[in-house]
Amino acid sequence: MNTPLRERALLVASAALGPSPWPASSPWPAIPALVFVAGAALRRSAIRTLGRFYSHHVMRQYGHRVVTGGVYRAVRHPAYAGMLLANLAFTCFFLTPLGAAAFALLVAAVAWRIRVEERALWDVPGYPPYAAGRARVLPKAW
Template structure:
């Protein structure tokens, strides 16, 4: 089960990154002619690539067959993602303004129905 979640998360992340096309970067930045993506996975989740990575890390933790390891992995990853999401969302609000604020009102940040 753990390995399956790990692979599923990796595949989903690749798909999500591909859907961003030229707007995907590893650095938090806005590219020229940047448009706010609100379709596909982004219709429901503002940060689906991070959600897919979180799924992968959960799969990794489960595959270790150790609840403490799973907890440590998920807490560490969640803290890192939370920090990065805060930085990204500040930049997106600065660039897109009310458009991003309105988008945030009807989407989940990372995990549907939870956060």
């Protein structure tokens, strides 16, 4: 199992350890639920935009080129941004200390993977100037 997947599995498992923190009549669970859907949609859009260049494994493919359209106009790694957003919403929905710890591990794993990926992409023609003009996952932050 790859590293981010292991952390995501831990995050999901942590939610099963306790009851919902939300009262049955509370409208608040709808907010993280909507954020979860938005994160999943962002990830799906990023994967579709990459097309044949998408892979679960860090690798350069024959004819690899920099994808700069769609959600890649805003950040370099929108698939990871969407995954993190969805998992943050999941964590907020269940509100457990173990879930928060698992989310922190997921963020660390994704940050590590992004660095590995960027080392592999650095020699792709056009990637350094593309990277210089965009944040990794959160505009104007990182």
